[in-house]
Amino acid sequence: xxxxxxxxxxxxxxxxxxxxxxxxxxxxxxxxxxxxxxxxxxxxxxxxxxxxxxxxxxxxxxxxxxxxxxxxxxxxxxxxxxxxxxxxxxxxxxxxxxxxxxxxxxxxxxxxxxxxxxxxxxxxxxxxxxxxx
Numbered sequence: 791x792x793x794x795x796x797x798x799x800x801x802x803x804x805x806x807x808x809x810x811x812x813x814x815x816x817x818x819x820x821x822x823x824x825x826x827x828x829x830x831x832x833x834x835x836x837x838x839x840x841x842x843x844x845x846x847x848x849x850x851x852x853x854x855x856x857x858x859x860x861x862x863x864x865x866x867x868x869x870x871x872x873x874x875x876x877x878x879x880x881x882x883x884x885x886x887x888x889x890x891x892x893x894x895x896x897x898x899x900x901x902x903x904x905x906x907x908x909x910x911x912x913x914x915x916x917x918x919x920x921x922x923x
Contacts, residue, residue, distance in 0.1 A: 799836035819896035827880035833910035
């Protein structure tokens with residue numbers, strides 16, 4: 791069951807990133823940023839599930855990723871900062887009607903989301919092979 795849920799989180803992360811890319815291509819930068827963040831969020835949830843952690847809030851996901859992966863040296867601090875930046879931009883995109891993200895801002899978050907997803911897939915693959923339990 792655990793492996794199935796982890797795999798499903800990554801599948802949702804891929805789907806969210808695909809949606810973000812389509813939205814970006816159509817100039818829907820607010821929604822692209824939001825979907826890119828959710829790709830990262832589901833990637834992070836997959837990683838936390840490996841360790842049996844299921845935070846209830848987005849902020850819990852960010853902090854638990856920091857404690858369980860970054861402080862343990864399993865994930866570079868870069869990824870934690872990327873997730874935090876995406877979380878902040880997603881909050882602006884979703885809740886601040888005065889925020890008008892630029893194409894460059896949306897592109898940056900999409901790039902971060904792709905990097906984050908690829909890193910999560912790498913770590914999950916290692917766990918599946920038995921390198922991280």
